Amino acid sequence: MSLEDTWQYQHSLKMRPACDRVISHVFGVPADKIERFGQDHPLSILDRNFAIDMRIQLSNGAFLTGQEKALTFGCYKFRTFTMEFYQNRHNREPGEFFHIASQFYLHGYADQSGEHFVEWKIINILPFMAWLKNNPLEWFARRLRDDKESRAAFFYIPYDEIPKEFYFGGWRKS
Numbered sequence: 001m002s003l004e005d006t007w008q009y010q011h012s013l014k015m016r017p018a019c020d021r022v023i024s025h026v027f028g029v030p031a032d033k034i035e036r037f038g039q040d041h042p043l044s045i046l047d048r049n050f051a052i053d054m055r056i057q058l059s060n061g062a063f064l065t066g067q068e069k070a071l072t073f074g075c076y077k078f079r080t081f082t083m084e085f086y087q088n089r090h091n092r093e094p095g096e097f098f099h100i101a102s103q104f105y106l107h108g109y110a111d112q113s114g115e116h117f118v119e120w121k122i123i124n125i126l127p128f129m130a131w132l133k134n135n136p137l138e139w140f141a142r143r144l145r146d147d148k149e150s151r152a153a154f155f156y157i158p159y160d161e162i163p164k165e166f167y168f169g170g171w172r173k174s
Contacts, residue, residue, distance in 0.1 A: 022117065029056050051100040053067045054068065070109070071108070072114070079109075081121065081157050084097060084153075085154060119171065123162065
């Protein structure tokens with residue numbers, strides 16, 4: 001089975017218009033200025049090596065790089081920001097946490113339709129990672145969730161524990 005056949009990939013495609021609306025709103029760009037790096041894209045190496053899924057071109061011509069994740073409604077009860085910590089938890093192969101060079105991270109939860117957000121946040125990655133820098137690996141180990149469908153393990157932190165100044169924006173359905 002290829003990546004494109006997985007339910008996770010299909011879910012991300014279904015949520016892409018919602019992601020585009022959020023990015024367009026927060027950064028003031030039209031959706032056609034959002035460029036994602038699929039497997040065959042010349043810049044796909046940025047995703048593989050630096051956890052950069054996309055770049056957006058601002059009205060002044062400058063680019064911002066980003067990562068995005070839209071989780072399913074079933075996970076919304078956690079209301080946590082998650083990031084792949086180990087790509088393989090069994091041999092502790094580093095995941096995106098150790099490589100991320102994205103400038104922002106769009107993270108959120110789909111509503112029950114799977115086509116809109118029930119909550120989203122855009123995190124400014126540089127100050128967020130600098131804020132985490134003094135935590136030892138043991139601290140992270142207490143905040144890891146195994147992915148039952150892969151070998152990965154994800155670092156999690158509740159949205160409400162992340163200092164508000166690290167958010168470019170956020171929204172929650174009332």
